[in-house]
Amino acid sequence: xxxSLSHVNYRIWFIGALVSNVGAWMQATAQNWVVLTELTANxxxxxxxxxxxQFAPQLLLVPVTGLIADRFDRRKILMCTQTALMLxxxxxxxxxxxxxxxxxxxxxxxxxxGIVNAIDNPARQTFVTDLVSSTDMSNAVALNxxxxxxxxxxxxxxxxxxxxxxxSGWVFIINAVTFLAVLGALVMLKGKKLKRMPRASRERGAxxxxxxxxxxxxxxxxxxxxxxxxxxxxxxxxxxSSTMAVEFGRGxxxxxxxxxxxxxxxxxxxxxxxxxxxxxxxxxxxxxxGFGVAAAISAVMPTLVHFAASTVLIGFAAVTMLTTAxxxxxxxxxPALRGRVLALYFAILSGGxxxxxxxxxxxxxxxxxxxxxxxxxxxxxxxxxxxAIWLVVSRGMRVTRHPERRWAAAVRFDAPPTAAIAVVPxxxxxxxTEALQVPTGELTVPTGAVPTGALPxxxxxxxxxxxx
Numbered sequence: 001x002x003x004s005l006s007h008v009n010y011r012i013w014f015i016g017a018l019v020s021n022v023g024a025w026m027q028a029t030a031q032n033w034v035v036l037t038e039l040t041a042n043x044x045x046x047x048x049x050x051x052x053x054q055f056a057p058q059l060l061l062v063p064v065t066g067l068i069a070d071r072f073d074r075r076k077i078l079m080c081t082q083t084a085l086m087l088x089x090x091x092x093x094x095x096x097x098x099x100x101x102x103x104x105x106x107x108x109x110x111x112x113x114g115i116v117n118a119i120d121n122p123a124r125q126t127f128v129t130d131l132v133s134s135t136d137m138s139n140a141v142a143l144n145x146x147x148x149x150x151x152x153x154x155x156x157x158x159x160x161x162x163x164x165x166x167x168s169g170w171v172f173i174i175n176a177v178t179f180l181a182v183l184g185a186l187v188m189l190k191g192k193k194l195k196r197m198p199r200a201s202r203e204r205g206a207x208x209x210x211x212x213x214x215x216x217x218x219x220x221x222x223x224x225x226x227x228x229x230x231x232x233x234x235x236x237x238x239x240x241s242s243t244m245a246v247e248f249g250r251g252x253x254x255x256x257x258x259x260x261x262x263x264x265x266x267x268x269x270x271x272x273x274x275x276x277x278x279x280x281x282x283x284x285x286x287x288x289x290g291f292g293v294a295a296a297i298s299a300v301m302p303t304l305v306h307f308a309a310s311t312v313l314i315g316f317a318a319v320t321m322l323t324t325a326x327x328x329x330x331x332x333x334x335p336a337l338r339g340r341v342l343a344l345y346f347a348i349l350s351g352g353x354x355x356x357x358x359x360x361x362x363x364x365x366x367x368x369x370x371x372x373x374x375x376x377x378x379x380x381x382x383x384x385x386x387x388a389i390w391l392v393v394s395r396g397m398r399v400t401r402h403p404e405r406r407w408a409a410a411v412r413f414d415a416p417p418t419a420a421i422a423v424v425p426x427x428x429x430x431x432x433t434e435a436l437q438v439p440t441g442e443l444t445v446p447t448g449a450v451p452t453g454a455l456p457x458x459x460x461x462x463x464x465x466x467x468x
Contacts, residue, residue, distance in 0.1 A: 001274045004140040009189050010131040016185025018147045020082070023178030025155025027089055029256055030163060030171035031106065032238040034096070036246075038168065039103045044243050044369075046103065048361030050110045051238065052354035057114035058121065059347045059354070066210050066343025069122040070336065074130060079186055081120035086179035088112055093172030101169075121350075122343040125326070129338065131189075138327040142274035145323040149270050149315070152263035160256020210340025213333070219281060220332075220341070222390045223325050224348045226288050226383040232352025233379035234291060235318060236360045236372070237262060240298075241311075243369035248304040261308045265315030270323050279327030285387035287321035292380030299373035322349070 004010050032047050040046045058065075068077060092109045095101040125141075132140045159171050214220045237259070245255040269287075273279075294313035301307035326345070333341045356379075364372035400412050 001139075001271060002143065004132050004136045004143050007132045007136070010128075010140060012185050012188050013127075013131055014143065014147060016182040017144070018151060019181035020178050021148050021151030022155045022158070023089075023175035025151050025259070026159040026162070026171050027175040028238070029156040029159035029259055030168045031110070032242055033159075033163060033255060034101070034168050035103070035106055036242050039101070039106065042243075042246055044239055044361040044364045044372075045358065046361075047239055047242060048236070048357040048359075050106055051236065051357040053107055054110040054114040054117075055350040055353035055357075057111070057118040058343075058350040059352075061115070061118045062343050062347035063208065063210075063340075065118045066122050066340030068119060069126050069339030069343065071339075074123045074127045075186055075189065077119065077123040078127060079183065081116050081123065082179055082182050082186070084116045085113070085120070086176045086183075088116065089172045089179075090176035093169050093176060096167070096169030096172060118343075118347075121346045122339045125330070125342050125346070126339045129330070129335070138276075138278050138331050139274050141279075141327040141330055142270055142276075142323050145319060145326070146267060146270035146274060149263050149266035149319055152266055153260050156256040156259030156263070158256070160254070160259075163256070164251075210337055210344050213337050214341060214344060217332075218390070218394060220329065222387055223281070223284060223328060224345065226284060226387050227322070227325055227345065228348045228352045229379045229383035229386075230288055230291060230318070230321065230376075231349040232356030233360060234295060234356075234376035236353070236357050236376070237314075239357065239361050239364060240369060240373060240376075243364050243372070244307055245304075247369050248307070250304060254304065258308055258311060262311040262315040265312035265317075266319040267315075268312075269316040269319035273320060273323040273327070276324075279324045279331060281328065281387075282391065283324045284321055284328065285384055285391065287317050287324065288380050288387065289384035290317035291321060292377045292384060293317075295373050295377035295380060299370045299377065 005014065032050065035047050035050050036042055036044070088109060092101070092105070095105055125144075128140045128144060129137060162168075162171050162174070214224065241258040241262070242255055245251070245258060248254075276283075291314065294310065294317050298307060298310040298314060301310050326342075329341060329345050330338060360372045360375055363375055
């Protein structure tokens with residue numbers, strides 16, 4: 001489960017990113033609470049607009065941000081983006097502390113945050129490939145998700161307490177300070193142990209190469225469709241948590257607690273994904289279906305306690321789906337195109353928010369937050385159905401009797417899994433003929449070690465150390 005931590009650079013990065021992620025979740029919690037309760041009168045649509053402004057740049061800038069991650073040094077990119085995020089948090093914190101913040105300030109902050117994150121996300125996700133071996137890549141992606149969701153467990157709860165005790169402005173200031181951890185980690189990384197992945201060449205069509213590659217991979221298209229539907233209409237957790245907290249007559253403390261309880265399921269989903277040998281398409285589809293069921297259950301919960309408990313299922317299904325989808329995209333994409341494909345992945349995941357968040361927010365305003373969760377359940381169900389149809393039509397999926405267990409069923413496919421795990425291409429190395437010559441007498445075979453007729457005439461048995 002934790003095998004990627006055997007790489008020293010990944011350990012350094014993991015610790016720094018965990019501290020920074022806690023601060024980021026504190027800020028995200030405070031940001032949405034400020035919009036909902038301090039700058040508006042419980043206006044869920046304003047929260048949806050804020051989220052739309054924050055995530056729209058990832059959709060609009062996708063051709064540029066992916067190419068940046070593929071062409072330039074990712075370590076330097078992250079130094080720049082993390083510094084910019086730190087300064088943005090500090091600026092908004094000071095506005096709130098001195099009482100000058102207005103709603104339009106939050107809108108501008110969300111848009112600038114979105115622009116920087118649009119550059120940061122593909123570089124940060126692909127940076128994992130510079131820190132671990134290719135065999136540990138899927139595990140490292142899952143542990144990144146575990147770090148993110150551990151922070152999600154801690155950050156919102158701490159933010160809820162701090163908002164009550166010292167005010168929302170200090171939450172933004174504290175988040176700015178936490179960026180020093182990830183910046184320090186980037187400085188401490190051992191340069192000699194960093195892997196140098198293939199960089200994108202300067203050629204015509206580089207901006208759209210990621211689009212062409214994804215379009216040529218039907219399995220990736222299906223993953224992106226599932227992620228879009230669930231991301232746009234289902235993963236509007238700030239709207240669900242804040243409006244349900246108000247629905248039950250609770251305040252900032254309970255709102256932060258709801259986000260932390262959601263993270264319990266999220267962390268469990270990420271850790272289970274880390275245990276799997278590799279990311280599989282069928283897990284993405286099953287997790288999307290599970291998300292729909294969990295959202296429907298949450299929509300009918302009668303009390304805050306029941307609702308909070310049901311969000312564990314939502315978090316588990318959501319993170320299982322996203323972590324597996326992320327790992328599948330990274331491990332099956334050609335290294336030179338990985339940044340552009342991941343930029344497109346995050347554009348679809350986050351870029352759907354400007355479409356879905358205002359719709360879900362408007363539904364929550366007009367008919368209540370329970371109907372907003374109903375929209376999420378329907379969208380996830382449609383996403384899972386699309387994935388299941390693709391498995392049946394393209395892969396020839398069918399259910400058969402288990403070959404060994406009498407009353408059990410098994411799933412069979414006519415077509416093999418699409419796209420083997422991507423590996424960095426290698427070139428042949430010339431070996432001198434003398435190195436292949438074996439002096440007479442150096443290799444001996446004990447009598448009886450090899451059964452008669454087991455080997456062709458003149459062949460030598462392989463030494464155990466060289467077998468395979």
